[in-house]
Amino acid sequence: MxxxxxxxxxxxxxxxxxxxxxxxxxxxxxxxxxxxxxxxxxxxxxxxxxxxxxSFFKWSGYGEVTNFVGMQNYQRLVGHSVFHQSMWNSLKLVLASILIQIPLALAMALLIYRKTTVNTAFRLIFFAPYILAEIATGLIWSFIFDGDYGVSGQIATALGIEPIYILADRQYAFMAIITVIVWKYFGYHMMIFIAALQAVPSDLIEAADIDGAGPWQKVFYVKLPLIAHAIKLSAFFAIIGALQVFDIIIPLTNGGPSNSTHSIVSYLYTYGLAQLNVGYGSAVGVVLFILCLVSAFGYRRLALTKGDVL
Amino acid sequence: MRSLLLGAATALGMIFAGSAWAETVRILTIETNTPGARDYYTNAIKAFEAANPDVKIQFDYMDDTSFKSKLPTLLQSSSRPDAFFTWTGGVFHEQAEAGVLKDISAQMDENARAQYAPAGITAHTYKGKLYGVPLYAAGVALFYNKALLAKANVDPKSIKTWDDFLGAVKKVKAAGITPVVLGGKDKWPIAFYYGYLATRFAGTAGIAAADRGENGGFGNPDFVKAGGAFKQLVDLEPFQPGFMDTTQNKAAGLFGDAKGAFYLMGNFFIGVQAKNSTSGKGLGDDLDFIPFPAVAGGKGDANDTFGGVNGWLITKDAAPSTVKFLRFLTSKENQLEGGKLGIWLPIAKDAQANIQDPRLRGIGELLAKAPHHQLYLDQALGASVGAALNDAAAEIATGDITPEEAAQKVEEAREMR
Amino acid sequence: MTRSGFFPALLRAAVLSIVAGIVILPLLSTFLGGFKTMGELRSSPFGIPAIWDLSTYSDILFSPLFWTYMRNSLVVSLSAVVLTLLSASMAAYVFAQIRFFGSRYIQSYLLLGLMFPFATAIVPLFIQIRDLNLLDNPLGIILPQTAFSMAFAVVLLRSFFQQLPKELFEAAYVDGCGYIGFFFRFTLPLSTPILATVGTFVFVQSWNNYLLPLVVLNDRSLYTWPLGIMQFRGEFLIEWNKILAFVSLTILPALIFFTFTQKYIVAGLTRGSVKG
Incomplete structure (x- = not known):
């Protein structure tokens, strides 16, 4: 262009x-x-x-904003180990989104993008977790992970081993969060892919059929290239979305045990809003903003060729 | 499109706006955590409205977390309620400092104030001005399961000191019973140990001094000792498995199901452990309590208590009848009724007579004879230091930090405040 | 379908069933949880209820408050969907169809909206809404929600508009159809799959949004359901069976909305004017 x-x-x-x-x-x-x-x-x-x-003020959210503190909020942020952990966790979420969530969503979209009654039913099922409110998501999954009454407790009892308290364990708690996030959001990406696959002109598929292309060939040489724009967009949303994960963590682990499962935004919520440090929370927000911006531009550099403008 | 929406919004607003009362008093409160409390409010409102036909009282309930996230913005908008629930302490001081509250010193003269326990009035006073009306007090005690302790051959009444308690925990554990149930996910139940031990080691005066940054603030040796004593307990591994993924609600249910011997909690726990148990009945008569143990060489009086003082704060530009209603709500007659229902510990003077539940009455007596009543530390110290203290206590419980590091973390948060 | 034999079809069915099974278990337990007592919910959260206790669901369904909250939520969410689709598709159309100086800058500017979740700016956002006098007004939720959906809606829509065949516009232009006419007569009808998809996303986000209504609404009669749910938490303590029943009922409108929009997620191009 x-x-x-x-x-x-x-x-x-x-x-x-x-x-x-x-x-x-x-x-x-x-x-x-x-x-x-x-x-x-x-x-x-x-x-x-x-x-x-x-972000340059110390402000509890009450009264006038007068207490200018310069870079103090940022300095405090840099030195806070829980914040480091939350950055690391957010990075893990980004990787999980790209490596697990998007491929899963793509596979499901390819299986059910055609409009049949059965497919519509599957779409409904796969998309339903996205619809489920965060509070219910957190609640139901904390039941599942519960070592006393939950599925993991029942499995442990069946195997005759000590129950594992997944959400109380530093090692497993974050894996549990990743599982829930993939569960909840893969349907979202699947819908983008389905919408894109719907727009693939059917004559192109027919042409491939006439050329004798097998199902895998059709996927890799016709369908995927034609929805590449949607895949790139979806991956972009996944990265940005993973950096902004919030609502799931609070009901599931509340950032614990020992503040090891915070994401950047749940950190912001806990240390900024809930503890009435609006200035400090704003500083976290600014850092998050810059982080998203850098990722977006980096992504544009790496993944997008001329023509796809973000 | 937008004007259409605006029209729709206005129409919607008009449907709901038709209020016929001359004056509406709006009060925002948290979800009550004791059975019968909502009925109690409803009855009191009915009685007041019957006596004052031109006043309408509207109560809005909200869960703790939402309440706390909403309050800062709400108080600074014109739609702020006339009065709202408070845990008093540091957050109340910030609100008073921000000028969103109303000084009601003039409306509450000596006679009016004399109806309440002095600690209740003090808790609602900031820089010499009274901003609220006290509602109830809460006391934390060490609850136990009589049957389980008998099985482990432990006599609870013989537990006088922290070392006695540690000894009892060892005995219970040796008998194959979970010694202590703890709702670690919510963190504040863990901080009850830290806070109560700090009250024993440093005393209420020591805590107040640390809050002002004197004697090394929260880094001073008394707080390290408090953390150390708690660490001694943690090292016995007394808690139920997975306690860091157990909410206070679930933990109360576990205790109600006789899954552990001890539980450190406030008086409101009596109802909660019953309601949350599988049977819905809880421990019944097997539930009893002892006062929190004393410590060797503590600066605090061994009879000092730890808990809450709760009440109502009146906001700037509140409707004139607000104070009148709140005084009615907390009048001796109504407080007697509240005590009878077992909803809470009445804070009005001589209003304890009707308390039916022996354990609630017992905790009330502890509070009455206590030389000092220490406010929950996460309330007393304000939102950020309070949260740091809860975090520090939780990390001692998981073995992530030492008592020295815990004290240091709290002090750092105080310096940042 | 001629080339796909029996085994691939079986494999496909197996994969779909397994994934669907994992996905649906938590949802099903949410629904069934509403029929259980508190005690049963704790001792067997995933089983079939021992006794089907209908009272929790019927209590909610017969409560006028429930219907007030549902109506408020529906007004807010549908308005947010309509406003977002309209304003975002117009902007996306300009970016996709017209080359002009500053287009890229404006697009980058809109992109900034993706970098900032609600929670980050909730206090400044509240101040803004208060200063515009929109507290306790459904517009105080609808407009910010629309604004926060704008960035991703524009990006998605523009990306799809660009995939529409260029020849189509040229042909229409020769026939005397202007830019605005083309938008309404061709672009929108041909883009139903993506409009339906974006609409669904906006609806769900608005439907479940909690933080914004929490700070904007104080008047109980305006509460959306995530706020209203608090009135159903039980007289004291959280009665989870009530919460689960309530949540199950609130999923329904979103599911219905989804089923409805599904009809439009059909191949617009094969049906539309490309072939005809």
């Missing part, structure tokens, strides 16, 4: 503008962009700027 513009003869800005006005482009832009931009600026960007501002 870039090449197209370069071939065009250069016009002065005024000339370009008047041409745009003639063919209706300008009107479209002026009508179609503002609703999204205005809402976005008021409710997303402005609070972000304010949060960045607050």
């Amino acid at each position: 870039d090449t197209l513009t370069r071939k065009r003869p250069r016009h002065s800005p005024m000339a370009r503008l008047s041409r745009m006005q003639q063919d209706g482009k300008l009107t479209t832009i002026l009508f179609f962009l503002p609703p999204a931009l205005v809402l976005f600026t008021i409710f997303v960007i402005w609070p972000i700027i304010n949060a960045a501002h607050l």
